[in-house]
Amino acid sequence: MDELESKLVENPVVSAVSPSSASNTTQKTPEELVARSIAPVKREFLRPPPVRPCSSVNHEGAISDTKDKSARSAVDKEKKSKRQLKRERRQHQKSALNICPEVARTGDVNSCPYSDNCRFSHDMEAFLAQKLDDLEGECPFMSADEPCPYGLSCRFFNTHRNGVPAGMKNSRRRSSEVNGLSKDVQKLLWKNKKKFPNADAKLKALGLLGRANLKSKNLEEKEVDQLVLTNSHVTNGDGCTNFTNDTDAKVEISAKVAEEDGISETSAHDEDPPLKKPKCVADECCPGGAEDEGDRVIENAVCESSIEPEPEASADIMLPEDDRSLKLHPRERKIIDFREKLYLAPLTTVGNLPFRRVCKFLGADITCGEMAMCTNLLQGQASEWALLRRHSSEDLFGVQICGSYPDTVARAVELIDQECTVDFIDINMGCPIDIVVNKGAGSALLTKPMRMKSIIEAASGTMDKPLTVKVRTAYFEGKNRIHSLIADIDCWGASAVTIHGRSRQQRYSKLADWEYVYQCARKAPDALPIIGNGDIFSYEDWNRHKADCPELSTCMIARGALVKPWLFTEIKEQRHWDISSGERLNILKDFVRFGLQHWGSDTKGVETTRRFLLEWLSYTCRYIPVGLLDVIPQRLNWRPPSYYGRDELETLMVSDSAADWIRISEMLLGKVPEGFTFAPKHKSNAYDRAENG
Incomplete structure (x- = not known):
């Protein structure tokens, strides 16, 4: 920590959490602040809001110089044609910095099977001359029995014990990860030649084929x-x-x-x-x-x-009567016991495999992958299939998919059932994102009960694993309707239902309506587990929801886990953890190690890990340490004032400035590349409106 403290002294923190006035905060009692959804930080830690640079915002409301540069670069990128961008990518691949992975692994120029036809460079001397300096720390693959799979391109090459052994075969980069898409299946998907006999038979039986x-x-x-x-x-x-x-x-x-x-x-x-x-x-x-x-x-x-369906449309689909009689009824499938288990919600972008490993280490029982679009899965997109990857530590794991029509969802379900190892599949019928809703998926299905019925019946009849559904209370605020469909969802074949206590129109504004979630749980059949979701940020929230409605099987934890992943530990140990800045930094170190193992320890893997770390830091900065609050626990909708931490590192961690997040990433992953910029992909409106709460 001595080196870290010296870096902090050299670069003092210049930003804070919020531009709220400290003088107005000190004049109010903690109770008054809580009533206005302002975090009651102790007075000795409050400070005046920082003075922003003049170039950040001018008097006419213009955007900052940094935003101007990023906007101009985005415009310049859009002006380039697809052919030009493709040419630039190929030229970059051929550059000396992009050495052939096989050559880097083995250290032998002749090891590449493509020889001169390879897309990458084979010039090891040029690569080593331009390679960036190695990072501090140990290679994340050194704990494995086999050498690092990145060889010369690893940013921790100086810590390799045995160097690069000649003739080394593919090592165990992802020996602990499963659910990869095989090349043969991917080619069939690309050519639209993949057969889905179970899905098509079920669609035919329901009259949805042809x-x-x-x-x-x-x-x-x-x-x-x-x-x-x-x-x-x-x-x-x-x-x-x-x-x-x-x-x-x-x-x-x-x-x-x-x-x-x-x-x-x-x-x-x-x-x-x-x-x-x-x-x-x-x-x-x-x-x-x-x-x-x-x-x-x-x-x-x-x-x-x-x-x-027409006979020609399904002439190759045969389902003998004997096979149909052997098909498991929805009631006879494997049942997952959700009761009292800590369920980490599927979280877009930040809910990646390294983050789930961190949460699993901190006490999560059930994990679920990021939402994947059925159409992209059926097209064999590698980036979409990466969302389905599972680590060996995830003992109870599911994947979440999203689709608009029963045929695409059913075929995606059959494909996942064949190619992946999962315990359950969740269908997202509550996603509020415009690009998803405009395609008729996500929350748009809440206005189409017939479509919901067709999708659930077709998907549940295609596989034997449990099928769960995640919904919101309604599409429009004030027009809740899930209570009228909860019994039907059970009849259609769902094994569990997760209810997010907000409408699509609300997005994430205002507090979740848990009273309505309780109403749905009491109305649901006894055999259908109901999982509540929304605003759980402490073990007291968890205990209250379980006590108020014993019919709830469990509660799903989403944004609370993003802000403080040790929430799972707090719930299991029934305490408010006043975690120190050093302990928080150790959690970030674990994430970085898991990220390098997942995305790679070469330059590309390091920068991918950095990007997802920065996305996560845009949430963790919202956490207010327990020791700084007059009233505990913190609520998810509290707007923090400008305040100091108990040490320099804690002050840095509570900053809402992207520049400070980048500084934290440099402590763990070295200096950022020249010209590096970052803007969070997600901007929650939880703090933006005064009526939130």
Whole structure:
């Protein structure tokens, strides 16, 4: 720590957490500050807000010089054509800095199987002449039995004990990681030749395979969803909903779809004789449906099985009756006991494998990978498949996927079931991001109960592993509706439901509505575990939610884990941990070590680790040490004033300046490259509005 302290003295911290006035804060009592969602920091640690450079913001509200430079560089990059960018990438690959991975591993120029046709450089002397200086510390792969897989390109090469042995084969870079996509399967996905027999058979049984066209499909679902939303629904004895609508209205919908497609009912029946309607999954688990002819017509629409696929479309799909009888019913699948387990939520960008390893070390029981888009998985995108990777320490692990239609979700589920080792698959039906919602996925599905039903039925019937669903209370604020669908989600085949206590319109503003989460948990069937989510930031929050609603199986921890990952330790040990700056730095060191093992110890891996470390530091700076507060515990929506830490390192860690985050990264990963800039990918609006709380 002596070297670290000397660096801090040479570069004192110049920024603070918030521009709030310290004088206004000291004039109010802690109770008044808490009422206004301002963190009640002890007076001896408060300080005036720092003086920002004049170039940061001018009187007319212009952006800072740094932002101007980043904006101009982004514009210049956009002006370049794709061909020019591709040419620049290839030239960069051929440069001496990008040595062939095989040559770097073995130290032998002749070891590359591509020889002169290799995309990378084979000039070891030029590479060593331009290579950046080695970093301080030990190579993260030295603990393994085999040598470092990066050889000469490793930024810790001077710590290698045996150098680079000639003829070394691929070492155990990821021996503790699984769920990689094989090249053979990736090529089949690229060529659109991958077969999905289980998914297609289930889609065929549900009548979702071989629709006339996407236009008629969207029209029918839109009209049926509107009928579901506007008409009343009756709950039967098993808790499932039988939607009762007018038969004449349903006939009008069918006629409208047929007219839109340019097909009359007579011609359609002449060309394709009606086939036997497959039995709906909802009928199997929810007996006692409507008995009159009108209700049966509506039931056909709810089951989405009114149209059978053409024989040519599924001629290669055969599901013998014996195989169908051996298929596990949703009730007979493996059940995961979520009760009382600490569940780390799937977190975009920051919830990567190294971060999950940190949380697992600090006490998390269940981990889940970042949300992956089904369409990207089915296209074989390596970057999307990287989100599914699993470490051996994750003993109870699931992956989260997101899709708009039952066919893409079902096929993605079958692909993951074949290629990955997971304990459960979670479908995200609550993501509020615009790019996801605009494609009809995420929170957009909350307005389409028919689409939700089709996706859950198709996905749950494709695999034998548990299928869970994550939702929000509603799409629009003040119009909660999950309580009316919770029993149906159980009938459709879900093994558990996670409810985030906010609507899509709220995003992350205001506090989560836990009373509504309790209402849904009490209304849910006994066999369906309900997991609550939202604003858990201390063991007291955890205890209160469990005591107020025993029907909750457990609570999911999301942003609280980003700000202080030791929250899992606090819950298990039932204490408020006044963690020191040195202990926090050790957690960051663990993350860096895990990141180098995951992304690599070469220059590219180091900078990738740095980028994800900076993304995480943009959240950890929101933590206020327990010893600095007049009132504990800290609430997630508190806006911190400007304050000092108890030492220089703690003051640096609470800074909201990206320059200070970069300084922390330089302590762990060395100097940043020339021209390096960073802007957080995510900016939560949790502190931006006065009404939050």
